[in-house]
Amino acid sequence: MAQTETLFKPGHTACAGCGQAIAARLVVDAAGKNTIIANATGCLEVFSTKYPQSAWAVPWIHSLFENAAAVASGVESALRHLGKKDGINVIAQAGDGGTADIGLQALSGMFERGHDVLYVCYDNEAYMNTGIQRSGLTPMDSNTTTSPPGSASRGNPRPKKPMADIAAAHGIPYVATASVGYPQDVTRKVKKALSIKGPKYIHVHVPCPLGWRHGPGQTFAVAKLAVETGLFPLIEIENGVLKPHTIAQVKPVEEYLKLQGRFQHVLKDPEALKQVQAVADANIRKYNLKPAEA
């Protein structure tokens, strides 16, 4: 689609190379114009809707940080009351903090109540809008402003919260992870999700050049390496059945880490490196990411 035809208009103030801006455009363009979006507080909201300008060519609402899922529940309930739900997509979207931390309760409620809403999490692995603080989706050993490495720390001490599994545990019909490094896959998953009635969850991995400290031209390369190393598994869970996207040639995590400032301390610390590799290895086993032996 040519840029002029997109529903996410140019002229917003995202950083160069922002993975979230690219993913948000892919999502809304896949959904089409009969879509209402409820957006949480965060980078995306700030860089796209500074009064009196808006990048959104679809009806769009922002209320607060933790309530995108609940606002979307209200929008969807109102559409049902009006008899207009068929033919209108409702999307709730938030960052990793707005989804996995402060917004998790509202999201769980939206899933449990069965609202016909697609929830999209744009995961850039820290609170970027407030200055790169650690979230529940910050990866193991990552250097953020609130999980700095030091003589008593290797950086963030925990692996990422398994959001896709948490979503799937609610028994919702469709859960997927995606990466902005694979744009056609993002589009396909959004279209697929919107063809299914009920609550849907898509978790999109979106590099942040500012917070991850990589060049703005490396967004796609970094995103792809997260997938190719097993650190960000691409999966779909349809009605509880796992469908992994297998990795043809698994790469060592160093290849991913060395492109990013937030992991430079890991490369100098063999123990930390082992810890990060162990996360990738565990993902590969857990989600069956290796192709079956011929």
Place this chain on the structure above:
Amino acid sequence: MKEFLEGSYAVAQAVKRCRPGVISAYPITPQTHIVEDLAQMVADKELDAEFVNVESEHSAASVVLGAEATGVRAFTATSSQGLLLMAEVVFNIAGMRLPVVMATANRAISAPINIWNDQQDVAAVRDAGWVLFFAENNQEAVDLHLMAYRLGEDPRVMLPVMVNMDGFILTHGMEVVDMPTQEEVDRFLPPYTTSYKLDVENPQTMGFLGDPDYYLEMRYMVEATHRDVLKIIPEISAEFKKVFGREAGGLVEGYRLEDAQQVFVAAGSVCGTVREAVDALRKDGKKVGLLKIMTYRPFPKDAILAALAGAREVAVIDKAISLGSAGPMYLDVSAALGTLGARCPKTSGFVLGLGGRDIPLKSIFETYEKLTGKQTDCTFIGLKPELLA
């Protein structure tokens, strides 16, 4: 038709007649009967609405925010900690100019945990931008809900409205209520229509970032609307009277104020007790009266000054306290009276009834005695000295 009804049930019946399309609430005592009754009406198809059972008050407020932003009339109800948990959304709803209506079954705030009545919950969100109504009895609780939708959805207003009713005292109290018919309500309250909504035919962005170049004006506009609401409420009250044949939802209401030298100022159900005390004191030859505050935000300063300008002494009865200062209504009333300069009556503040402590007639008499003594900002009435020793 006059019926003998529990306050919660009466409010649920009134809300039903307002035809909300989305109702969302989270259980908290003593609000629960209102939403239980509405849930049953939806279950019985007496009311065509989506009833959304949420996982918290924060989400209850967020759901009605989303529904109202989609152009559908919405209702929620809460109390106490629930109102505090939704406080963030409460402020947001007003700033977004969404005419949500909420019943607040007023109740004390933790700690200590206490489920009984006072008005500390609403006091905590008085600055949020909502129109705040206070009901004295169940009839007013019913009528003020009809007023709330009509006022909030007025294109000149577009603000949320909270109807405060004292928890248990009104919500669980049985009174005779003249319940309006559906036809009457339909005549008074037209269907909600607005172009300010999420609509795929006319996409617009709601909930912008307002930077320092715009924020001040956005807040000013909410404040300016509140000034207008002071004029619009009497206008809508007059229309209410035309349809229902009784007064409802004014700014303030005076009782035996004509020649009153000492005036009590109060809001909510305590006004019934004060009225009785006024009658008794009048029998003893004391020239006392009551000024009931029905609309607390916007604060009806001019109406209060007009009613109190002739008084020598004013006692503001608060069922709330700004800890470290005084009762919030006292602070408002005394600030207003202060603008009278030399004509300002001696104004004192009294805190009564926190956490459901009963307010018997003798507490009002005691307030009267203290009022005629030395001026005081914050005197508690009804304390048990043996517990403080």
